[in-house]
Amino acid sequence: MADYKEFKKVLIANRGEIAIRVARACRKMGIESVTVYSEADRNALHVRYADEAYFIGPSPAAESYLKIDKIIEVALKSGCDAIHPGYGFLAENSEFVKACEANNLTFIGPNTESMYILGDKTRARQRMIEAKVPVVPGMKDPVKDLDDALNRAREITYPIMFKASAGGGGKGMRLIHSEDEFKEVYDLAKGEALNAFGDDRMYIEKAIVNPRHVEVQIARDKHGNAIHLYERECSIQRRHQKVVEESPSVAINDEVRHKMGDAAIKAVTAANYDSVGTVEFLVDKDMNFYFLEVNTRLQVEHPVTEMVTGIDIVKMQIEIAEGKPLSYKQEDVKQVGHAIECRVYAEDPDKNFMPSPGQILGLRLPGGPGVRVDSGVYSRGEVPIYYDPMVAKLIVWDIDRESAIARMKRALSEYIVKGIKTTIPFHQKVLRNEDFIKGNISTDFIDKEVLVKPQPREGSLEVAIAAAAIKEYLREKELKSKLVEFNETCASGSPWKESGRKSAMFGASFGDIYKFST
Amino acid sequence: MAYVATVDKVEYKLHVKEVEANKFEVFLDDKSYLVDTQLTETSVYSLIVNGKSYETDVDYQDGIYSVLTEGDLFKIEIMDELKKKMLERRGGGAAEGKQIIKSEMPGAIIDVKVKVGDEVKEGDVLLILEAMKMQNEIRSPKDGEVKEVFVNAGENIDADAKMVVIE
Numbered sequence: 021m022a023d024y025k026e027f028k029k030v031l032i033a034n035r036g037e038i039a040i041r042v043a044r045a046c047r048k049m050g051i052e053s054v055t056v057y058s059e060a061d062r063n064a065l066h067v068r069y070a071d072e073a074y075f076i077g078p079s080p081a082a083e084s085y086l087k088i089d090k091i092i093e094v095a096l097k098s099g100c101d102a103i104h105p106g107y108g109f110l111a112e113n114s115e116f117v118k119a120c121e122a123n124n125l126t127f128i129g130p131n132t133e134s135m136y137i138l139g140d141k142t143r144a145r146q147r148m149i150e151a152k153v154p155v156v157p158g159m160k161d162p163v164k165d166l167d168d169a170l171n172r173a174r175e176i177t178y179p180i181m182f183k184a185s186a187g188g189g190g191k192g193m194r195l196i197h198s199e200d201e202f203k204e205v206y207d208l209a210k211g212e213a214l215n216a217f218g219d220d221r222m223y224i225e226k227a228i229v230n231p232r233h234v235e236v237q238i239a240r241d242k243h244g245n246a247i248h249l250y251e252r253e254c255s256i257q258r259r260h261q262k263v264v265e266e267s268p269s270v271a272i273n274d275e276v277r278h279k280m281g282d283a284a285i286k287a288v289t290a291a292n293y294d295s296v297g298t299v300e301f302l303v304d305k306d307m308n309f310y311f312l313e314v315n316t317r318l319q320v321e322h323p324v325t326e327m328v329t330g331i332d333i334v335k336m337q338i339e340i341a342e343g344k345p346l347s348y349k350q351e352d353v354k355q356v357g358h359a360i361e362c363r364v365y366a367e368d369p370d371k372n373f374m375p376s377p378g379q380i381l382g383l384r385l386p387g388g389p390g391v392r393v394d395s396g397v398y399s400r401g402e403v404p405i406y407y408d409p410m411v412a413k414l415i416v417w418d419i420d421r422e423s424a425i426a427r428m429k430r431a432l433s434e435y436i437v438k439g440i441k442t443t444i445p446f447h448q449k450v451l452r453n454e455d456f457i458k459g460n461i462s463t464d465f466i467d468k469e470v471l472v473k474p475q476p477r478e479g480s481l482e483v484a485i486a487a488a489a490i491k492e493y494l495r496e497k498e499l500k501s502k503l504v505e506f507n508e509t510c511a512s513g514s515p516w517k518e519s520g521r522k523s524a525m526f527g528a529s530f531g532d533i534y535k536f537s538t
Numbered sequence: 539m540a541y542v543a544t545v546d547k548v549e550y551k552l553h554v555k556e557v558e559a560n561k562f563e564v565f566l567d568d569k570s571y572l573v574d575t576q577l578t579e580t581s582v583y584s585l586i587v588n589g590k591s592y593e594t595d596v597d598y599q600d601g602i603y604s605v606l607t608e609g610d611l612f613k614i615e616i617m618d619e620l621k622k623k624m625l626e627r628r629g630g631g632a633a634e635g636k637q638i639i640k641s642e643m644p645g646a647i648i649d650v651k652v653k654v655g656d657e658v659k660e661g662d663v664l665l666i667l668e669a670m671k672m673q674n675e676i677r678s679p680k681d682g683e684v685k686e687v688f689v690n691a692g693e694n695i696d697a698d699a700k701m702v703v704i705e
Contacts, residue, residue: 208666211648212673259672366670370604370611374642375670382580405644409670433609436595438580448609479610480592482571485543485550486564487583487594488603490575492616493539493554493562495598 024343027051027102030128031095032070034106035085036396037412038318039066042104045334054098056091058084060404065396072098079406085109088119095125102126102341108408111317112139128341130295130316137291138314141185142223144291148311151290153283156302156310158225166206169224173202176226182206184213185221193260195227228310230462231302232271233257235315236284237325239296239336245346246289248281249325249333250355252298255461256450258373263443263466264450265321266360267328269303270421270459276307287311296322296337320363320413323394327359327417357417358424362432362447364395364412366403369446377405381439386431390417390424403440411442421459425451449475540619545612551619637679639702645669647693652702656684664702665689678704 029052032042039055043066046053055070060079067073074094077084084090086109095103103125105111114135120127129135138144142162148155158176162185163169173180173196182202183193194209196202214220232255240246253269254262272280284299291314298319300312322333331348339347367373383399395412397403403411416431418424429451435444450456452475455465543550553565557572564571574586585592595606603614617625648666652658658678667674686703689695 208673215648215668215673216671368642370613371642372674374674375645375672377643377670382582384579405669407670409672429609436579436582438582438595445606445609445611477610479606479608479612481545481612482566482569483585483587483592483594484605484607484610484612485545485552485566485614486562486571486573486587487575487585487592487596487607488605488612488614488616489541489543489552489554489564490562490573491583491596491598491603492541493556496539496618 025101025126026342027126027338029054029098029100030338031056031091031098031100031103031125032066032106033085033091033103033110034108035061035064035066035407036410037394038106038108038320038396040069040396041394042106042318042334043069045332045338046104048332049335049338051338054094054100056085056094058406060402060406063401065398065401074098079404081109081406088113088116091116092119092123092125096123100125102128102338104128104338105317107317107320112315114139126341128295128338130293130297134288134291134293135316138288138293138297138316139186141183141187141313144313145311147290148287151286153287153290153311154309156225156228156312159223162221162223166203169206169222170199170202172224173199176224179227179229181225181227182209182222183225184209184217184219185223186217186219187213228302228304230464231255231304232269232461233262233300233312233463234269234271234280234303234309235298235300235319236280237296237298237319237322237333238284238288238293239333239340239346239348240285240288240293241340241346242294242343243345244289246285247346247348247350247353248284249329249331249353251277251280252321252324253461254300254321255463256456256465257463258466260463262321262363264360264362264447265324266358266421266424267324268355268358271303272307272309276303276309280309283309283311287314295340296333320410321361323392323413323415324359324361327392327415328355328357329353330356357419358421359415359417360424360428361413361415362428362450363410363443364414364435364437364447365443366409366411366440367443368441369443370441373443375405375409376441377403377409378440379403380437382436383438384434384436386414386434388431388434390427391431392416411437414447425457446470452476452478542617542619542622544615544617635705636685637682637704638700639664639676639679639704641667641676641695641697641699641701643667643669644697645674645695647689647691647695647701648673649691650687650689652684652687654684654687658682658684658704664704667695667701676701680704 030046031054032039043053053070054072055066056074056076057067058079076090110116114132117127117132145155159172179197210220234251236251237249251269252265252267254265256264287299298315301309303309366376368376380401385393392415397411416427418427449470539554541552555563557563560575562573571587576584578584583594597604605612645667648668650665652664660680662678663675665676682704685705688700
């Protein structure tokens with residue numbers, strides 16, 4: 021038997037739904053969990069799900085969740101064996117992994133060497149070319165300046181993708197169709213990259229037109245055993261951020277599915293990877309697939325795979341970090357039924373997806389068979405302005421895709437969030453779109469289909485109008501009664517002054533006041 | 539009360555009559571509905587219309603009702619019939635003239651692309667506002683001239699802060 025350790029206590033260096041997800045896995049495994057929180061997060065849900073919680077600094081992530089020394093200090097003080105980074109924040113930061121190692125704390129993720137190779141997209145591409153994993157045509161090294169960038173783009177020919185070397189999660193990454201457009205967004209894209217990653221190196225890649233984004237979940241242990249847990253279809257994206265994910269993908273057949281699984285294992289083996297991870301591919305309409313990148317972390321959308329395989333991926337990740345061999349062989353991993361995930365963002369889909377932070381005034385979560393909600397928020401809780409706007413993930417499972425879509429629509433209609441705007445109504449539009457139902461999607465699906473074309477409505481217009489009119493009736497009635505009260509208590513002097521005072525008190529316009537005072 | 543409801547630019551005439559507490563008779567076009575209304579959660583109403591049960595989530599802002607029912611969002615403007623006639627007689631829509639661009643949310647101004655006196659076209663980027671890790675391009679709602687700029691790059695602003703005036 022290989023030698024391994026069993027963690028007693030794990031620090032979770034994250035917040036929101038993923039911190040809760042990891043705390044749940046720890047609790048199940050009998051491991052104590054320690055969370056950290058910033059000023060804005062004292063009341064956050066993750067603080068209450070863990071066994072211990074420690075304050076680590078002011079609200080901006082750079083002064084709290086990204087403070088390596090502070091987090092290490094808490095881990096040592098509280099007697100942790102290991103640190104789980106979640107996704108985002110420090111999850112793919114090799115400095116952090118080194119700091120963990122230097123302090124004899126196990127980082128629950130891959131070794132620094134493989135993170136170094138895969139974390140940088142240009143290095144990763146190079147390694148994949150050597151390992152004979154197919155890649156998208158493009159330049160490997162970062163562009164020097166605008167002139168250099170324009171020259172290279174001309175060589176590859178437009179459309180191109182302009183990407184941050186240290187990027188991921190769609191930040192600092194743009195699709196560019198022409199030289200004029202490139203000139204216009206060059207600085208903006210670099211600025212975004214600098215802000216998001218502290219690194220503004222960018223490279224250029226040929227854009228595959230109408231591609232589908234299909235990724236393979238893999239797991240490889242410290243003893244060289246590797247399995248894949250099949251694919252996830254993540255083509256439904258907005259601003260290169262995934263919005264809806266599902267498994268299996270309707271874009272590929274079983275033959276390609278197995279080929280991609282094998283290629284994914286080849287890719288992580290080439291980097292001596294030793295954790296759970298995701299190999300992303302672009303798939304064109306002829307089912308050709310190209311390596312895009314490896315996400316060396318637990319993915320946001322991992323529940324989709326958990327639902328179709330029945331495997332607890334976070335538990336598996338912790339066991340690999342403990343040094344245990346994989347408890348599954350490839351032939352044990354089965355992809356059963358169909359799962360869909362909708363990411364719920366605190367954004368207003370009616371106002372160009374503007375972030376919508378604030379207090380949640382009411383919350384009702386969907387339930388029933390086959391429904392899972394991984395949520396980081398609660399009723400009366402605050403969604404702070406400092407962090408990612410994703411507040412929850414709604415995941416459903418059913419026997420096939422059609423049933424899963426029906427179940428997701430049902431679950432979305434039960435889901436009520438008050439006080440902030442969310443993308444829940446937008447998800448209904450996606451699920452009603454005929455091309456989505458047919459599985460005819462690509463990464464520009466939202467821009468081309470959902471945002472431009474009107475989607476069929478299922479709600480009753482008459483009921484909506486009746487509800488609005490009744491509320492208007494009640495609002496006016498309340499306004500009137502306030503006015504009567506005002507007249508009885510403090511009305512006096514000039515009608516103009518009075519009107520001004522009233523409008524200040526009730527926030528009503530002069531027109532409204534006029535209407536009621538006569 | 540007589541109202542005019544406007545949804546997707548189509549007008550509907552309706553009447554609301556309070557029959558008893560929480561019970562209303564709504565006349566919409568030539569149909570009448572008996573509506574039993576209960577406020578069950580913050581702005582979530584349970585409506586029973588002629589025996590059928592509906593859940594509607596009703597928000598009000600600046601004269602527009604956002605009604606979410608069966609997962610569909612309806613934006614409805616409800617106006618008193620008399621008031622609407624009065625406004626029409628006076629003429630002129632609200633979108634004309636001076637536009638004050640306010641921030642929808644708190645955030646940091648990353649870049650200001652315009653200065654006072656600039657001519658802008660509808661859709662031109664005025665400034666870039668960062669919130670929740672995303673850089674948002676704030677665009678001009680109309681053609682016009684930049685009359686005032688209230689913010690500078692690097693500044694943090696609150697929700698509803700005035701940013702730019704276009705006329």
